[in-house]
Amino acid sequence: MLQALDLTKRYPSGASERPALDALNLTIAPGEIFCLLGQNGAGKTTTINLFLGFLQPTSGQAVIDGLNVADHPLETRKRLAYLPETVMLYPNLNGLENLNFFASLAGFRYTPDELRHLLTRAGLQAEAHLKRLGTYSKGMRQKVGIAIALAKQAKALLLDEPTSGLDPKAANEFSDLLLDLGNSGTAILMATHDIFRAKEVGTRIGIMREGRLVETMPTNDLTASELEAVYLQTV
Amino acid sequence: MLTLLFRSFIRSTGVKIGLGFLLTAGLVSLLVGRQFLDRQHRHHREVVAAQQADLRQLAEFNSKEMGLMLYYAPFALVNETLPLAGLSIGQRDVNPSIQRLTIRGLEGQKYDADLNNPSNLLLGNIDFSFVLIYLFPLLIIAFTYSVVSEERENGTWRVVAVQSRNLMGFIAQLFAVRLAVVLGLLVLLLGGGVAVLGLPLDAPFWLFAATAVLYVLGWFGICFWVASLHRPSSTNAVLLITTWLGLLVVVPAAVNQYLLTRYPLPEALATTVKQRRGYHEKWDMPQAPTVAKFYAHYPQFKHYPLPNTSFNWLWYYAMQQMGDDESARESGELRQKLYQREAASRQFGLWLPSVHAQLRLNDLARSGLGNQVRFLDETTRFHERLRLYFYPKIFEEYPVKAENWDQHFVETFADRSPIRVADFLLPPLLFALLLAGLGWLNFRRHLYHL
Numbered sequence: 001m002l003q004a005l006d007l008t009k010r011y012p013s014g015a016s017e018r019p020a021l022d023a024l025n026l027t028i029a030p031g032e033i034f035c036l037l038g039q040n041g042a043g044k045t046t047t048i049n050l051f052l053g054f055l056q057p058t059s060g061q062a063v064i065d066g067l068n069v070a071d072h073p074l075e076t077r078k079r080l081a082y083l084p085e086t087v088m089l090y091p092n093l094n095g096l097e098n099l100n101f102f103a104s105l106a107g108f109r110y111t112p113d114e115l116r117h118l119l120t121r122a123g124l125q126a127e128a129h130l131k132r133l134g135t136y137s138k139g140m141r142q143k144v145g146i147a148i149a150l151a152k153q154a155k156a157l158l159l160d161e162p163t164s165g166l167d168p169k170a171a172n173e174f175s176d177l178l179l180d181l182g183n184s185g186t187a188i189l190m191a192t193h194d195i196f197r198a199k200e201v202g203t204r205i206g207i208m209r210e211g212r213l214v215e216t217m218p219t220n221d222l223t224a225s226e227l228e229a230v231y232l233q234t235v
Numbered sequence: 236m237l238t239l240l241f242r243s244f245i246r247s248t249g250v251k252i253g254l255g256f257l258l259t260a261g262l263v264s265l266l267v268g269r270q271f272l273d274r275q276h277r278h279h280r281e282v283v284a285a286q287q288a289d290l291r292q293l294a295e296f297n298s299k300e301m302g303l304m305l306y307y308a309p310f311a312l313v314n315e316t317l318p319l320a321g322l323s324i325g326q327r328d329v330n331p332s333i334q335r336l337t338i339r340g341l342e343g344q345k346y347d348a349d350l351n352n353p354s355n356l357l358l359g360n361i362d363f364s365f366v367l368i369y370l371f372p373l374l375i376i377a378f379t380y381s382v383v384s385e386e387r388e389n390g391t392w393r394v395v396a397v398q399s400r401n402l403m404g405f406i407a408q409l410f411a412v413r414l415a416v417v418l419g420l421l422v423l424l425l426g427g428g429v430a431v432l433g434l435p436l437d438a439p440f441w442l443f444a445a446t447a448v449l450y451v452l453g454w455f456g457i458c459f460w461v462a463s464l465h466r467p468s469s470t471n472a473v474l475l476i477t478t479w480l481g482l483l484v485v486v487p488a489a490v491n492q493y494l495l496t497r498y499p500l501p502e503a504l505a506t507t508v509k510q511r512r513g514y515h516e517k518w519d520m521p522q523a524p525t526v527a528k529f530y531a532h533y534p535q536f537k538h539y540p541l542p543n544t545s546f547n548w549l550w551y552y553a554m555q556q557m558g559d560d561e562s563a564r565e566s567g568e569l570r571q572k573l574y575q576r577e578a579a580s581r582q583f584g585l586w587l588p589s590v591h592a593q594l595r596l597n598d599l600a601r602s603g604l605g606n607q608v609r610f611l612d613e614t615t616r617f618h619e620r621l622r623l624y625f626y627p628k629i630f631e632e633y634p635v636k637a638e639n640w641d642q643h644f645v646e647t648f649a650d651r652s653p654i655r656v657a658d659f660l661l662p663p664l665l666f667a668l669l670l671a672g673l674g675w676l677n678f679r680r681h682l683y684h685l
Binding site for chain 1: 236239240242243244246247389390391393394395396397398399400405683684685
């Protein structure tokens with residue numbers, strides 16, 4: 001579903017330096033949850049931006065559902081949902097209206113009941129649904145963001161450090177939600193710093209360093225502490 | 236979706252304050268217009284009443300000599316004030332809308348102006364055209380300087396870009412919502428104008444409204460283009476405020492200065508001097524040459540002989556006539572230059588939406604320089620009609636009592652100079668379309684750049 005073929009990105013300002021992303025090769029099948037680990041600047045967000053079509057690759061291809069992102073940006077975006085690290089929505093609309101708005105942007109029509117159900121599924125308590133987004137905490141906004149991603153019913157989900165603003169309970173619920181989605185056949189690419197959560201939800205884990213994917217391993221062979229050891233060795 | 240965009244926009248406190256402020260300013264402008272129209276109508280009524288009374292009274296006091304009677308007798312010509320002038324007062328506050336003339340030398344009377352409080356003139360009127368031309372753009376800038384750029388800055392854009400199936404359409408909707416709100420306010424104020432000023436819903440009114448709408452569209456074009464440059468909101472704000480200052484303050488001042496230098500009016504003083512000398516020096520000259528020149532101007536009066544007296548009315552009015560005749564060249568040049576200034580400002584108006592809107596709204600309201608110059612032309616014709624009517628009566632010493640003074644009504648000048656719709660609508664339409672097109676191209680280029 002998600003495929004990177006020799007995907008390389010070099011920013012014009014740093015032409016002499018190393019590329020931000022260097023010949024990434026990666027395939028994520030439907031139902032798979034791939035967690036990208038790595039330090040800041042390792043190339044995780046660049047990878048996601050290349051799949052989203054916000055960046056043009058210097059060479060190589062980002063492929064979604066068999067379509068090259070650079071050639072079919074609209075078609076590939078239709079198949080994607082995206083959750084950024086910090087979800088920023090419209091502060092003057094309430095949670096329900098924001099969800100409705102972003103769902104209609106993607107061409108979906110939901111009844112108010114369906115919208116409420118999505119918000120609840122994303123973990124947002126019912127009494128917050130009709131409050132203005134300006135009054136929300138970061139975690140609550142993140143949940144609306146999750147609901148927006150759910151509403152799109154996308155085949156692939158890109159997550160950029162999605163749990164960074166969530167409390168442990170919410171993060172746990174979020175993990176369950178991801179496993180649900182994985183089981184129902186969504187291909188998920190998640191960039192994260194959270195080794196333990198990666199081990200918990202990921203089917204495979206990749207470790208990035210200086211733009212390269214240096215290690216890929218399935219999670220079922222490893223314990224979290226083994227994984228941490230590998231991570232610390234690699235970076 | 237438009238509904239949600241509209242809600243998101245209108246719920247912001249800044250938007251409510253801005254709309255409230257502009258609505259208040261708009262309503263004040265309508266009251267200013269109402270006061271202006273009331274004053275004009277009052278003056279008109281007063282002049283009509285005064286003319287009948289004055290003529291009767293003067294006829295009683297000066298019943299012996301027609302020449303003396305007409306030395307004093309004032310006849311008024313009124314420049315019709317349309318209700319639309321309440322929306323766009325133009326130069327009507329500086330230039331008098333009523334001329335009261337005797338049949339003596341015209342040039343000495345033609346440029347008489349009302350007494351005005353100079354500080355009022357300096358501040359100008361807060362009429363509707365001021366609110367439209369100066370204040371509406373500020374609101375439009377406030378509403379649009381951060382469209383798209385703010386969403387990019389706070390990160391909403393990433394989610395929007397991924398979700399949206401038609402990102403260009405989404406940008407168009409962001410602007411459409413703001414445009415609808417601003418146009419709604421404009422329509423509300425124009426509706427208020429109809430109610431407060433009693434504007435008839437005729438062709439000039441609709442053209443006035445269309446010109447106003449296109450002016451607003453022009454500013455939306457500017458804002459759309461600036462938003463498309465892919466710069467931070469703060470840069471957009473600076474760019475737009477600079478444009479506002481440029482289009483509304485700096486460039487018009489520069490254009491005005493250019494017109495003053497390019498078409499200077501030394502004739503104004505020269506006309507006065509020549510007219511006065513033309514008349515006054517004749518007192519010290521023999522009567523016959525003056526009257527001969529008068530005969531040359533009006534051969535039809537040749538059969539009235541010059542009386543052999545030290546003072547007579549034929550000679551007196553011939554002297555008055557010479558004041559006008561000898562300053563005719565300067566007067567003509569003055570008029571010519573005023574027309575040239577008017578024509579030149581129109582040329583500038585083709586390129587500057589602010590100048591265009593001001594000139595064209597004044598055109599429709601019949602309150603601009605063009606109207607004033609045509610009123611002066613009509614004043615000249617009016618004065619000439621009076622002279623041709625009264626000269627024979629003076630020269631043949633027609634009895635004052637025999638003249639039916641009540642038939643000399645106040646006359647009204649209705650400016651009917653032609654209005655070409657294309658001149659009003661095409662320049663701002665092309666301006667708005669051009670900027671919208673350029674903005675569209677820019678947006679397409681940067682659409683998915685973060």
